[in-house]
Amino acid sequence: MTQDGRRLRGLRSREAILEQAVALASVEGLDGLSLGRLAAATGTSKSGFFAHWRDKEQLQLDAVEWAARQWTEHVVVPTLRAPAGVRRVFALHEARLRFYEDGVLPGGCFFFTVQAEFDDRPGAVRDRVARAMGEWLGFVRHQVEQAVALGELAGDVDPAQLAYEIDALGEMAVVHSRLHGGELSLLHARRAVLQRLRALCPDPALLPED
Amino acid sequence: MTQDGRRLRGLRSREAILEQAVALASVEGLDGLSLGRLAAATGTSKSGFFAHWRDKEQLQLDAVEWAARQWTEHVVVPTLRAPAGVRRVFALHEARLRFYEDGVLPGGCFFFTVQAEFDDRPGAVRDRVARAMGEWLGFVRHQVEQAVALGELAGDVDPAQLAYEIDALGEMAVVHSRLHGGELSLLHARRAVLQRLRALCPDPALLPED
DNA sequence: CTTATATACAACCGATCGGTCGTTAATGTA
DNA sequence: TACATTAACGACCGATCGGTTGTATATAAG
Numbered sequence: 517m518t519q520d521g522r523r524l525r526g527l528r529s530r531e532a533i534l535e536q537a538v539a540l541a542s543v544e545g546l547d548g549l550s551l552g553r554l555a556a557a558t559g560t561s562k563s564g565f566f567a568h569w570r571d572k573e574q575l576q577l578d579a580v581e582w583a584a585r586q587w588t589e590h591v592v593v594p595t596l597r598a599p600a601g602v603r604r605v606f607a608l609h610e611a612r613l614r615f616y617e618d619g620v621l622p623g624g625c626f627f628f629t630v631q632a633e634f635d636d637r638p639g640a641v642r643d644r645v646a647r648a649m650g651e652w653l654g655f656v657r658h659q660v661e662q663a664v665a666l667g668e669l670a671g672d673v674d675p676a677q678l679a680y681e682i683d684a685l686g687e688m689a690v691v692h693s694r695l696h697g698g699e700l701s702l703l704h705a706r707r708a709v710l711q712r713l714r715a716l717c718p719d720p721a722l723l724p725e726d
Numbered sequence: 727m728t729q730d731g732r733r734l735r736g737l738r739s740r741e742a743i744l745e746q747a748v749a750l751a752s753v754e755g756l757d758g759l760s761l762g763r764l765a766a767a768t769g770t771s772k773s774g775f776f777a778h779w780r781d782k783e784q785l786q787l788d789a790v791e792w793a794a795r796q797w798t799e800h801v802v803v804p805t806l807r808a809p810a811g812v813r814r815v816f817a818l819h820e821a822r823l824r825f826y827e828d829g830v831l832p833g834g835c836f837f838f839t840v841q842a843e844f845d846d847r848p849g850a851v852r853d854r855v856a857r858a859m860g861e862w863l864g865f866v867r868h869q870v871e872q873a874v875a876l877g878e879l880a881g882d883v884d885p886a887q888l889a890y891e892i893d894a895l896g897e898m899a900v901v902h903s904r905l906h907g908g909e910l911s912l913l914h915a916r917r918a919v920l921q922r923l924r925a926l927c928p929d930p931a932l933l934p935e936d
Numbered sequence: 937c938t939t940a941t942a943t944a945c946a947a948c949c950g951a952t953c954g955g956t957c958g959t960t961a962a963t964g965t966a
Numbered sequence: 967t968a969c970a971t972t973a974a975c976g977a978c979c980g981a982t983c984g985g986t987t988g989t990a991t992a993t994a995a996g
Contacts, residue, residue, distance in 0.1 A: 523994085526943060543846045548757065551984065563986085564944045572984065623846050632842035635904040636753045636833045646905045653906075680902065680914040681895060688894035694845040695856045696863075704890035715925065733964080736973060761954065773956080774974045782954065 530568050533558050534582040537575065542623025545633040546576045546641065576641050583626040584648045590615050602668040602717050605659045609686055609709045613702050616690045624690040653679055670716045685709050740778050743768050744792040747785065752833030755843040756786045756851065786851050793836040794858045800825050802865065812878040812927050815869045819896055819919045823912050826900045834900040863889055880926045895919055
């Protein structure tokens with residue numbers, strides 16, 4: 517298990533396939549994505565997948581995992597550099613919008629597409645997606661709770677309520693911007709959360725004016 | 727063109743098929759929906775579709791049209807009975823949440839599913855969906871503008887901005903409620919808009935407290 | 937060196953996809 | 967009555983779907 521040569525090559529191609537799978541699924545969905553097209557996009561053969569995954573569902577589950585790591589890396593981790601409290605809450609929102617704006621994924625948001633695809637379809641993939649979204653929402657809520665504890669948000673704020681609002685206002689930005697074109701939607705999403713936080717913050721100077 | 731007998735039967739089955747197509751597409755999407763399964767669900771033969779529609783895309787376009795009419799009937803029309811102004815704006819939001827809560831469509835929301843499916847896929851269906859969503863957003867914005875004109879919302883309110891917020895907060899409710907179960911998400915969506923409107927309304931007595 | 941394992945492949949499988957064709961029967965039109 | 971149209975169907979088409987099998991080969995383990 518020295519993790520080189522053959523083993524390493526396997527890991528590399530596995531990761532390259534997952535990277536492609538997440539990118540393609542952000543456009544066509546995890547089910548809409550076909551193994552044949554994924555093979556073509558990665559330059560490998562279709563049957564080669566089954567050396568890495570038992571069936572399509574296993575690949576879908578690993579793709580969700582990979583997308584979650586990617587989200588953590590691009591959105592969660594950079595945010596933790598901001599000071600805890602209301603500034604970090606807003607930094608979280610801005611990091612998400614930047615993720616969309618930068619076009620990290622060709623479809624904008626993996627989880628938006630996959631949520632819409634699986635929210636009505638019971639199964640392992642749905643459960644894994646629900647868990648990932650639950651963890652994300654829990655993280656947002658935790659940041660809100662910290663801000664309340666620090667006195668940077670009004671004491672009567674319901675953290676779960678505010679976390680829902682931040683998530684909804686951010687998540688719909690990607691679809692609006694793609695469907696109606698332009699960055700106006702991203703601006704709306706940014707302003708919505710900013711105004712909401714400033715209204716709830718005893719010291720609005722912690723946040724940008726606009 | 728006396729519209730009876732054969733002609734009438736054609737119209738009836740056409741409408742029955744569209745009704746089923748919208749319902750199924752709210753779960754599996756317009757592309758995920760297959761003609762074979764649609765035939766099974768409507769008790770007709772697959773090849774019979776092509777007497778009504780040239781190809782699948784034509785059926786998809788008509789399904790979008792049908793879903794838009796259904797949305798108008800269930801959400802827009804009832805709302806117009808409320809007095810213009812901030813009360814109608816909130817009534818609009820509540821009518822949408824009731825649409826989800828009542829389970830009018832098995833998948834919750836046709837347009838949410840279809841938006842996620844087509845926002846990255848150029849073509850006639852995407853354009854038709856974008857138009858429908860644009861009209862809806864425009865309607866919401868118009869109601870906000872009326873409320874501002876009536877002095878029931880603060881004069882510095884940006885109608886497009888507020889319309890985005892109302893739409894985003896309402897639309898994400900259906901996914902959250904289905905993925906994480908329970909009506910808490912619907913409550914969050916309701917409260918979010920209610921608090922926002924009350925904060926912007928010179929006479930909060932026009933709106934319920936909670 | 938030997939042997940088991942893991943990567944990757946081409947060829948192939950049954951099922952299903954969207955779609956075509958030819959036909960039947962009921963209806964609308966003249 | 968004569969004829970064109972329409973709804974609806976079963977049978978069938980090539981393409982693609984997820985998945986299986988057998989094989990070649992490079993590596994890891996003994």
